[in-house]
Amino acid sequence: MTEYGRGQGSEPWHPEDPLYGDGGWGGQQTHAGRQSPYDGQPQHYPQAPQYGEWSHEQQPGYEGQQQPYPDGSGQQQYDQRFHGQTQQQFHQGGWDATGTHGHVPYAADPGDPYGQQPVAYGGEQPDFYGTEDAYPPPVPPARRRPDPEPEPEAAAEEEHAVLAGDGEEDDEEHELQGRRERRGKGKKPVKSKKRRTGCACMVVVLVFGGGLGGVGYFGYKFYQNRFGTAPDFAGDGNGEQVTVEIPKGAGGWEIGRRLKEAGVVKSAEAFVHAQTSTPGADGIQAGAYLLKKEMSAASAVRLMMDPRSQNSVVVTPGERNSGVYAAIDKKLELSAGSTKKVADKQYKSLGLPAWARSSSEVKDPLEGFLFPGTYPAAKGMKPEAILKQMVTQAKQKYAAYGLTEKAKALGLDNAFQLVTVGSLVQAEGKTHEDFRKMAEVVYNRLKPTNTETNRLLQFDSTYNYLKGTSNIHISEKEINSNPSPYNTYRHPGLPPGPIGNPGEDALKATLNPTHDGWIYFVATDGTNNTEFAKTYAEFLELKDKFNANAGN
Structure with a gap:
């Protein structure tokens, strides 16, 4: 030591x-x-x-x-x-x-x-x-208290840390909590802002993640659970008719809201309940419906499922604008010619694509732009509103097919000429199988190297469009005497513009013609049976067959 x-x-x-x-x-x-x-x-x-x-x-x-x-x-x-x-x-x-x-x-x-x-x-x-x-x-072992177990709050706070983020306040709260635990006073949990913030984030995610449709459904269920049966009328209505327009893509709640505003049903909740309880009612299409005021929701659903309740104008493939104008006048209960006058005056404001032509030679600037389909049309609506829907649909379809790019690849000057070819294919072709061959005939006759017809289309359909008729028996004297640029017997190349509204089948065929050398065609039975030929000699044979069938 x-x-x-x-x-x-x-x-x-x-x-x-x-x-x-x-x-x-x-x-x-x-x-x-x-x-x-x-x-x-x-x-x-x-x-x-x-x-x-x-x-x-x-x-x-x-x-x-x-x-x-x-x-x-x-x-x-x-x-x-x-x-x-x-x-x-x-x-x-x-x-x-x-x-x-x-x-x-x-x-x-x-x-x-x-x-x-x-x-x-x-x-x-x-x-x-x-x-x-x-x-x-020292405290005797028998009196010693076991160390306090960690509060579950700590785990919860850590779980919410990602959502709430770290901050100085949170650090201070944890430090105070630690001091309380060391002093034996840490039993009372600390209310963390992280938990509250995390819950708020979860609510936001649920609301926006579910979308409006989910919110509508749960809103209806909440209404049912909180207030019971939704307000509803009884019976098939009071006899007063009303037209309700349902836009494309509208769901049950939007339809119910529009019906309530028109006085058809008493509440949108009642309509949603009736629609979800009726098999097939989720297939209700966009359109204008002729309904009655103060109908029960179930009666309104059944009537809307009946096609006869729809007030609509149907544009068929190849239909000319003149026929569409007349149908709109009838649906809107307007005097004949009213829609045609609106089209002539307001065509520039209806949304035509920039490449559409409106020269003095074009008979109707809207021809070829009233795309085939079904459109709402009922009394009280304005003709320009209906026409604008048709033009908008055509513009969207043509843009989707990329007509501007495809036109040059097919030897044409612009997309407007491509729509014109589509209208010719639609008018001359009788069946789906004819369309691609008919498109090749048009392109072959337009070629500068064409010595068979010298770039003359010689289509009866263009002359009939000019005259507003559908006559296949036209004399050569009559045709040769008419100087109109729509007379393709006298003027080479395409007519000034489309001669109808081509449908999607004809449009697709126009973009994808055959390459077999077809240059002639004859409807040998006078109606639906179109036959094609590659030489003039074959064409004469088909012509004789037509004359025999027609009794000429």
């Missing part, structure tokens, strides 16, 4: 000893005379590891004072319980070069009442740790 020297300067280290001074080891004040808050009792520390001898010479800074030890002997015996640790020897003037630098205590905390007191090493004093004399006394 190593002893301290008995000479001066043998006082144990203290937070205010020369090690902590401003000027190294010398020039520090001694600590004699300071009163310990322990009433003279030595402070108890774990016994230090073995140290080498202090130098018996006087240490600077202690003014030659011999500091007594608790046992009064002037030296302290140390227990060797801390065996295995590196011995550090302090010599006069510094540390042993072979030793390891010991742990140096920090400067005293001014706020610590005990930090300024001298420290005594009581090597012979008993260790009160874990005994009844310890303060505070």
